[in-house]
Amino acid sequence: MAYWPWMLRDIGRLRRITSILARHGFSDVAARLRFGAWLKNLFNKLFRRPLSSPIPIGKRIRMVAEELGPTFVKLGQMLATRPDLVPMHVVSELRFLQDQVPGFPFEDVRAIVEADLGASVDEVFASVDSAPIAAASIAQVHRATLKDGTQVIIKVQRPNLPETIKADLRILSGLASMLERRVPEIRQFRPLAIVEEFRRSLSREMDFEMELLSMLRYAEMFSDEPKLHVPTPYPEYSSKRVLVMEYVEGIKVSERQSLIDAGVDLPSIVETGMRITLRSIFEFGFFHADPHPGNFFVRSDGSIVLLDFGMMGSLESRRIDEMLVFMVAILTGDVDMLVNQLLDADLIGDETDLRSMRGDLQAILDRYSNIRLGGLDVAGFLAELADVTIAHQVVLPADLLLVGKAMGTMEGLGQEVYPEFQPLEAIRPYLTEVYVKRVLDAKRHTQTAARSLLDGLNLLKEAPFDIRRILRRLRRNEMGLIVRSADSDFEQRAASARINRLIFGGMFTLFFFAGIFLLDSSSPVRIVAGVVSEVFAWGFLMGFGWFMIQGDRR
Amino acid sequence: MAESSFDKGLESLVAELIRTHLVDSVFAKDAVRKGLTPEKLESLRQEILTRLKEAEESGLEHRDAVRKVMETISGFIPKDSLMSTVAKSFVDKIVPPAASQDKEEE
Structure with a gap:
């Protein structure tokens, strides 16, 4: 067993x-x-x-x-x-x-730092506080001073983690x-x-070298944002298990009264936090996936300090486009845009009753569009949306939910710090503008077109070799398929029909174009080969048609 | 990295296509109209049109580079075939030859 x-x-x-x-x-x-x-x-x-x-x-x-x-x-x-x-x-x-878990002994901290940095603690630091300022499941944090007097914090991974x-x-x-x-x-x-x-x-979260790189990348992304401060890490004193970074004084963003006492402009903090979150997701596709209140501090000048870059989310350009369409459709209550995007992203299965799903989605969108602007709960809304889509055999992309979590946390934080904050008023125009700019961005479309052209040329260049390889395998009876068995007979039949259609469709394309290339020649041998290839191509096309009809019958 | 003539020419073409075929339909979408105030919509539209026009004009002289690449690719298709005719008309439509462009301008 x-x-x-x-x-x-x-x-x-x-x-x-x-x-x-x-x-x-x-x-x-x-x-x-x-x-x-x-x-x-x-x-x-x-x-x-x-x-x-x-x-x-x-x-x-x-x-x-x-x-x-x-x-x-x-x-x-x-x-x-x-x-x-x-x-x-x-x-x-x-x-x-x-x-939050109990801390571990300072002796372990010393042993890990010394093993990883290859020097004694006293050689690297002028002083280190033996009492941790925070302890969590992955690491604990100590204050320290470098030899040049710089105040830093040391994040050390738990022993034997x-x-x-x-x-x-x-x-x-x-x-x-x-x-x-x-x-x-x-x-x-x-x-x-x-x-x-x-x-x-x-x-990823256990690799502090990766966290250090994320900090550097985030700081670079927001180099034009004076109201955000990312603590400077020290790569020369860091390793996979040790991360040394600048110590920054600040007030926890959840301590509203302390912020008021310090004379900080509360609406400006919330507006900055929301802007940073939205830009990181939709402009850079690299965002803090765990932006809970404990990771936000505010300095006396009103700038935000962001901590803990262990859990980051990233979205590739095409995914950003998808997320934008999802979010714009949701925030503007456009159910057709939402359903079309679910179809485009290939998330809707054959069994889904589109009309019924559209009705359910419309009901949620209508209900939320009637909520007062400030009362929108983005995370709750996305959760409810997920419930509806699951009921219709559609699983929303995990990225969307991670984005929802990041935005939802910021929204909650905003309302805690400044209850008059109306998140939708900040989110909706921003996302609509980014969406319009991306859809109508000539440079981005040009890059995509140029890439597709290059891919097409590579495909053309490789095609003769690929065709030859397939023909050789066919001759040697080496063509085979590994099919993972589906749960039921029906699924298995449907899977084989899809595979057959795929094979016949693919073979038709290959032989068709191979035929065209061969026919464009003065050599009689190649012309004959071209004709044979075209005959094969049309044979595969008929096979493709036959499997389509069979699939429909089933 | 410096942009090549091909990139500039292609961007100019893409910008023209977007300006003539896409801008109106995007701004007419319900979702877009609901998401922004009328003033913001108008200023965004102007901003985008200006940017597209700039991209279009700055790559105008490089469009020939795109035509050459497209002609090279379509040269792979056997001549006097249906596909060749389709490809030629496609290239002519996307990147009109310099002579006919001049004629249109006259």
Whole structure:
């Protein structure tokens, strides 16, 4: 049995996970995973807990994650950004997950810094405060002074973190695999893919060299923005596990009274924060994916200091266009634009009833368009939108939800600092203007056209070789297809019909153009080959047509 | 990186296509009209038209470079075939030969 190796290897941790699950009323999960009914009974005897608990499930999941430690807290925080995967009442609870854990001894800090920088702490720093100013699941932070008197902070990764996380991820992968096989209602949420996405996101967050590069990139992006300050990192004193950066004095953005006492212009802070968030997403496609209040400070001159660049989101140019259309359609209540964009992004399956989905989307857009401008809850709105699309077998792109999270957090922060703030008034005109400018940007379209032309030329250049390779394989009977078996006969038949259409369509194109090239010659051999090629091409076209008709019949 | 003649010529063509075929339809979209005030819409429209006109004019003299590239590519298509005729009319439509441009200007 494939599960046993990881289960045996991590038996201690697995026992702790199952006991915590049972303590919070999830012993039935063990039974569903077929660990055995005996285990379920044992749980009940040991903990004398009923299978169900009066505490709401969302709260129980949060408590389980907090008790299980950093990996599960981080997983919960990631899932809190995915209302497309997790029910809304669970998402709301997961948003309360606190990433605060006890600190670790200064001796460990010293050992890591010295191992990574290759010098003793006293050689690099004039002084280091042994008491941490903050401790979280990934790292803890200390104040220090460099030899030249510069005040800095040192962010040091928790000792043995990669090993701990590796073991937890192994268990998570194993559990996800079991869930995917044995709990059909969970399968559609692709738990294995989620764990994989989580693994990638966590490994980026654990690499402080990457965080340092993100800080430099963000500072460069906003070099024209005097009201934003990104602390200067010190690459010469940093490594994968140690990050040294400038210490910046400031007031936490959530401490409204302190801001007022300091005479800071509150509307200007909110306006700057929103502008930075929108520009980072829609202008640069590189944004802070975790902009919670703890990461924002305000200096006495009113400029914002942004911290913690471990979790960044990035969007490629085409994705920005898609996001813009989504957002403009949503914010202006244009349901046709929204449905068209879902179709263009290929998110709507064949089974979706377009008319019914359009009606449901229209209902949400109408309802939200009647809300007073300041009362719009972007994150809540996106979550509700996700619920509707899921009901119609459409899964919204994760990027959109991450963008929604970033904007929603800024919106909440804005209303906390300056309750009169009306987010829609800031967001809607900005996004519409960016959308119009991008759609009508000649330079951008030229670059795309030139790239497509280059791709086309490369394709032409490679075509004879590719055709020859395919013909050789055909001659040697080496052409084969690996088809992943679909769940049901119907899906399997549909998948093979699609593949057949793809093959016949592709072969027609190849032989058709090969024929044209060969016919354009004075050599009789090539002309004959060209004619043969054209005959093949038309044969494949007929095959393509036949599979289309077959597909329609089914 | 400096822009080549081809890039400038292509941008000039793209800018003309956008100005003549796309600007009106984008500004007529419901979503765009709802998203901006009428004053902002008008100023944005003027700003974009000016930018497009500039791009169009600055690459006017380089359009021949685009024509040469397109002719080279269409040279791959066998002559006297239907595809060749289609390709030629496409190139003529997109990048009119210099002589006919002059005639139009007269």
